[in-house]
Amino acid sequence: MVRPYIRTGGRTRPTQRLGVETLISAHRHVRLDTPRLTADHRLIWLTCQTPQSTAELAARLGLPIGAARVLIADLVDLGAVRVHENRLTAEHRPPLELMIRVRDRLHDLV
Template sequence: MAAAGDGPWLDDAAGRLVRPFTVSNGRTRPSVALDLLSHVMATGATPLGYLGPEHAQALDLCRAPVSVAEVAAQLKLPAVVTKVLLSDLVDCGALTTKPPEFTHNPTDRALLEAVLDGLRRQL
């Protein structure tokens, strides 16, 4: 039985009925360099040609600036597949990207330990 709004793509018992890499036509490398923390935002331009339902969902999620990681989580797709979908949308002018801006060093040991502690508390 499919969850509400998911259509034929998800099944409660079986999970995803379409394999994630089918969504990206087997591609594993995006044409645009995207980091998980990169922000993407819709430009308002309509993509030419047919794009899959996942492209439309991703574009809808990007009405406001959002990170690549958040789009992947919302689409319930692996990050690499999401990066390919988003790069398709960037290539056709429907999305714009902005590299992540760090106020702290992302490899700061104290920051990474704080994140790890937080994750351990959640488990």
């Protein structure tokens, strides 16, 4: 087992603001041959071929949310993934579709 601190290269703060519900998707025509990228970075990029939330990515990587945010932010900084702004309804609540998706993903974790 490798500690999250090691998997982030000792970094604890992401360069991007990423909520747990923030959706991330991969830029499909990006080369990931940068030596700085790890297996975790590549897994995030591959997983994000379909949009994933920060929380979903953390769960798939088996990492605390803070460590996942650091790794995701690396890919945002490189232009390999994009962050989708969260849309709120007129009542300043997330759309029902998002809430259903979160509920379903949480249920999958159980």
